[in-house]
Amino acid sequence: MNRLILLCTMALCASAFAVPAHANLKVFSCEPEWGALLTELAGDKVDVDVGTSALQDVHVIEAKPSLIAKVRRADLVVCTGADLEIGWLPQLVHQSGNPKIASGAGSFMASDQITTLEKPSQLDRANGDVHPGGNPHFQMDPQRVLAIAKALSARLAQLDGANAATYQQRLADFSARWSAAIPRWEAKAAPLKGRNVVVHHNSWIYLTTWLGMHEIGSLEPKPGVPPTSAHLATLIDTTKAQHTLAIIRAAYQDPKPADWLAERTGVPAVTLPFTVGGDAQSRDLFSFYDSTIDKLLGAAK
């Protein structure tokens, strides 16, 4: 009897500690764009949980129990960084008590792989929701995405050596397709060069810089401060006078302020996907870029 119990205990212990030989790397991605990048770079070699959707404002996500449970099981967390997720990610990391992703190789912040724009020289909340690490909305710059892809691929290979060759091959494939797409997008977006846009939040600087467009106003009086009617009224003249192409907003943003201004200026309000899943066309990173440029060109007609 005792031997039976001992055997059973040993079997239980063995099953508890045995790790399946080829368990997939579990990755938690804060935003859909990095989830899509992981799909490009790793395919079915990793299990990806994406914490947010394109219809959510990633500045202010709640540290929901479901997210804590996901982070608890993750081997790697892939997020934007630059304090974009400061209101919730530290809480997820802390509450999950998962040492693998708290720091080091299991924590991949895209902002650490690149340089950011609009790094504030002065930190003062009187200027709105400023990010000390610079503007974190760099998913709309193809060169930065490529730099992040290279670093992320290397990180995957570091954590999951068994599949390193696959990651390398998939990165080469992605880089080739992405590098070929960039001049195609640039050629297509040529009519947008030099055009002016009014934005809802300052989340488009990388896109406008890349395509040579100009941001002439923001519906938010200060970053993160909801638009007020007094501030919107001050934008009417600027928007009318400067041959503005469009008033652009992300899929998750309240459409009312942009519609209000569009009605009074005749400048179209355009909803851009902002990330993968932001509209029906944006199924992956490539179609997300295609859709963004198509929608801007649609406004130019």
Next chain:
Amino acid sequence: MRLPHLLLSSVLVLAPVVATTPASARGTATTVQQQLDALEARVKALEAHDSVLRKQADDAIAAAQAAQAELAAIKAAPPAPVAAVEAPPAAAATGGNANGFNPAISVILNGSYSTHSLDPQHYARAGFPLVDEGGPGPRGLSLGESEISLASNIDEKFYGQLTLTAHSDNGEDHVGVEEAFVDTTALPDGFNLRLGRFFSNVGYLNSHHAHTDNFFDRPLAYQAFLGSQYGDDGAQLRWLAPTDLYLEVGGEIFRGSNYPSGGAEHSGAGVKTLFAHAGGDVGVENSWLAGLSMLKSSANGAADGFSGDSTLYIGDATWKWAPQGNFKDGGVTVRSEFFVDNRDGTAVNPIDDDEPLAWHGARRGAYVEGVYRFNRTWDIGYRVDKLWADRTGPYASAFDPYRNSVELTWRNSEFSLLRLQFSRDEPTADTTDNALTLQYQVSLGAHGAHKF
């Protein structure tokens, strides 16, 4: 390319013109010959000049082509500035600065103005003696609980936090250590150990700092059974299950010197707790969290005069709905907690200290609150509170106190809010306290990340 061609062709056109000079000039053959020689020399010179120009032009073209190739190469290659340099940027920001490792500092400032129809000095609650901060707030202007919190990773295995509070009590300032704890960050398999002084993880609101509450004050059940919030010196072990469903179980041992305990019984381990919380999503727009907790205390002269064993059971449930899951932009939060407080011991006899009164009871309390958020700026909430008193024993009462509250909150940003709250409190059968409160609350410094 163009220029030398032009020169050459003009010379070629000129040559036959020179050759067909009129016959009258034939007599001066030598002169013609000289002229022809001179012309030939000039043609040669022009030809030489032309070849120099051609060479120059070719050089220029080659240079332009090289430049174009270089430009194409630059375009093809990713621009250098987008990729981060090897050295981590943080090193540059804080390089060599001893303060670079200072903990994150966040400050909460909180104050209020209240009117009460019933003098707080004469406030009594049927069946529930007032303990600690368990009564109504003061009349007039007053500083609420303002706190400063310092938090940081200690090393790769520990995280520490210290929260100091300042509050005013009848014009007297009190500064206290609200929390001072160390968390492990490197235990495997979802285990977390916390040591120090901290708020117990029982129930929902208890582990939440008051500045994240939806209402100005805590529900009556919290005031009656936990002195608004139970924190003490102790140790906590928590385990998070590796499941899709969020499942957290844990237990705590506390010193037992604070209400609902007292006297630090069992050699300074007078309180033991057990808790379990589960949570998850229903679709994209709904999230829930529910829990069951138990707090066992051995008290010797607690703040309500109780000595003996008590067990407090708490059930809590929270449901949040928001369009597209954007909880900060609108939606509904509904929360309820239910308390059962079983006691087996004695109470201090107000008439004769030497003859304590037997206290065996099972009091209960509950609240339900709902908050509707219009947008990022405004929310409105309603809460109903109720306590059920013992019908026998030292605090027997035939009346069960209750209270209704409504609140309206205006947020300028994530960091500042103003709240207006009206409560109608019926603490005894024949008293009513109508209270109107205007509260401000702001946070400064490090950006706090709040729990669900």
